[in-house]
Amino acid sequence: MRNLKGIPESKYICATCKQEKDSVEFHWYAQTIDGRGRGGNGIRKRVNGSCKDCRSKLQKQTTELKKKILPDNPRPAYGELCKACKRPVYANQSDIPADVNGTYAWMFDHNHKTIKFRGWICNPCNTGFGLLGDTSDSVNLRLQYLIESEQDE
Ligand SMILES: [Zn+2]
Numbered sequence: 001m002r003n004l005k006g007i008p009e010s011k012y013i014c015a016t017c018k019q020e021k022d023s024v025e026f027h028w029y030a031q032t033i034d035g036r037g038r039g040g041n042g043i044r045k046r047v048n049g050s051c052k053d054c055r056s057k058l059q060k061q062t063t064e065l066k067k068k069i070l071p072d073n074p075r076p077a078y079g080e081l082c083k084a085c086k087r088p089v090y091a092n093q094s095d096i097p098a099d100v101n102g103t104y105a106w107m108f109d110h111n112h113k114t115i116k117f118r119g120w121i122c123n124p125c126n127t128g129f130g131l132l133g134d135t136s137d138s139v140n141l142r143l144q145y146l147i148e149s150e151q152d153e
């Protein structure tokens with residue numbers, strides 16, 4: 001049975017379907033964590049902003065897309081360049097030599113809205129795009145901020 005201990009009784013808006021759902025419809029860290037990220041004060045942390053239904057739908061879409069795309073677009077070899085940051089990609093962060101401006105871990109990047117494959121990019125780029133909103137508009141907004149602040153220098 002699913003352990004519901006420590007999950008607050010609350011409602012959240014799903015980041016994907018925008019519907020209000022009960023807290024148990026979301027994914028929570030299995031372990032209770034304290035302020036430093038360990039231990040057990042009984043509080044659990046929500047893992048991501050999308051509900052159970054949306055997450056399983058996304059997972060299915062990704063699996064289907066991979067089946068279609070992978071035969072013609074296999075994962076690049078390590079040492080090849082990330083399509084986004086143009087740095088060589090190593091398997092793990094610890095594999096990057098000290099004198100190389102490298103990055104790590106190939107990720108299958110796709111547009112979650114159009115369900116289209118975008119390309120193979122590194123893990124930091126993939127995470128970064130996700131945090132910045134995952135569209136050219138949302139990234140451009142932050143880019144403008146950087147450009148403006150660099151003009152003051
Ligand atoms: Zn949802």
Ligand SMILES: [Zn+2]
Pocket residue numbers: 082083084085086087103121122123124125126
């Ligand atoms: Zn990259």
